[in-house]
Amino acid sequence: MGQILKANCNCCGFTKNVSFGGNRSNFKEVCMLPAVDMKKGELLSLNYYQKNENEDIVFYNVKKLHSDFCNQNRIHRNFDTVIYMEGNYCPICKTYELDFQTYLMTD
Numbered sequence: 001m002g003q004i005l006k007a008n009c010n011c012c013g014f015t016k017n018v019s020f021g022g023n024r025s026n027f028k029e030v031c032m033l034p035a036v037d038m039k040k041g042e043l044l045s046l047n048y049y050q051k052n053e054n055e056d057i058v059f060y061n062v063k064k065l066h067s068d069f070c071n072q073n074r075i076h077r078n079f080d081t082v083i084y085m086e087g088n089y090c091p092i093c094k095t096y097e098l099d100f101q102t103y104l105m106t107d
Helices: none
Strands: 002-008 015-020 031-036 042-047 057-059 077-078 082-084 098-106
Touching: 002 031, 002 077, 015 042, 015 098, 031 082, 042 057
Parallel strands: 015 031
Antiparallel strands: 002 015, 002 098, 031 042, 031 057, 077 082
């Protein structure tokens, strides 16, 4: 089951809705995952299963995009893909104050 997550930075107030996971009809080919374009400072939703050639794009399941002090028990999981609910990198203010909270479930 897929989700729409609300990304919210507790430091600068930045908010954006992003997709996470896949749906019943496409979960074998689609795993949407929040990512950040480090060069442009943009928060994106991209299909994790598609090959990404752009070195500036980093998915939020990579350690460098979350704080070492985040609560590792509070996660969003899609099969083997995990992102943390809190302590994530904000592409706007460059702090680790970005949270991902479930906004909608999709299928």
